[in-house]
Amino acid sequence: MKILFIGDIDALSGRQAVAKLLPQMKGDRQIDLVIANAENLDGLGAREVHIRQMQEAGVDIFTSGNHIWDDPDITPLIQKEDSPLLRPANYSVGTPGTGARLLSLSNSKKVLVINLMGRVFIPQSFDHPFFKFDEIMEQFKGEEPDIVFVDFHAEATSEKRAFGFYADGRATAVVGTHTHVPTADAQILPKGTAYITDVGMVGAKDSVLGLEKEAVIEFFKKEASVKTLVGKMSPNEAEFSAVLIDIDDATDQAKSIELICQ
Ligand SMILES: [Fe+2]
Numbered sequence: 001m002k003i004l005f006i007g008d009i010d011a012l013s014g015r016q017a018v019a020k021l022l023p024q025m026k027g028d029r030q031i032d033l034v035i036a037n038a039e040n041l042d043g044l045g046a047r048e049v050h051i052r053q054m055q056e057a058g059v060d061i062f063t064s065g066n067h068i069w070d071d072p073d074i075t076p077l078i079q080k081e082d083s084p085l086l087r088p089a090n091y092s093v094g095t096p097g098t099g100a101r102l103l104s105l106s107n108s109k110k111v112l113v114i115n116l117m118g119r120v121f122i123p124q125s126f127d128h129p130f131f132k133f134d135e136i137m138e139q140f141k142g143e144e145p146d147i148v149f150v151d152f153h154a155e156a157t158s159e160k161r162a163f164g165f166y167a168d169g170r171a172t173a174v175v176g177t178h179t180h181v182p183t184a185d186a187q188i189l190p191k192g193t194a195y196i197t198d199v200g201m202v203g204a205k206d207s208v209l210g211l212e213k214e215a216v217i218e219f220f221k222k223e224a225s226v227k228t229l230v231g232k233m234s235p236n237e238a239e240f241s242a243v244l245i246d247i248d249d250a251t252d253q254a255k256s257i258e259l260i261c262q
């Protein structure tokens, strides 16, 4: 079976690119499951209307990250028991929503989708993502998932690679998100886990991580607060960055991982 994972979908230009490209890609490449990171659907945060638009385009389930609470409109959706939107599992106890969901696909495969947040160079506080992964694996052991898919949303390449090796042989795939820049290390790790440090984004091509480049240059020149960048999403046409993971139907092992950038 094939899983497509789409990197952080960023604002209007990102949403438009997904709506334009995904329906045909899903058919042409015979994709069984589409997972996308939704933390920037509305630039900073996401709105329920955008989640619905992306579902119509073909996304089945959404992961997120540190920006998911920036738009309070999203909280009721995250709180729903069958919500299509996950938030990182290692937010502290009491945070609304869940960071792990077991999906039963029409091809009879059970896919456990896990969303975790790294801690290096991240200002907010999170529980330990490595131990949270162990905890979730133990929690779902009785359900016997065929495939375990992890979106590890983190800033530091070292933390993401270390987690990839930590989960190697236990997760079917570990993909990194958050930096919005794809890395050139898509690979199958020694014990069989499909891995990439960062998938990249679906967001404005001529931009800095989806933001207007002029505003970001000023931000760095003045060493200003990040707040000065609010509302500075670039309207430019989007690049589309995703990974396609091919999984052997007999063994449930990842056969390949391909970075798709267009
Ligand atoms: Fe992001």
Ligand SMILES: [Fe+2]
Binding pocket: 039, 065, 066, 067, 153, 177, 178
């Ligand atoms: Fe992020």
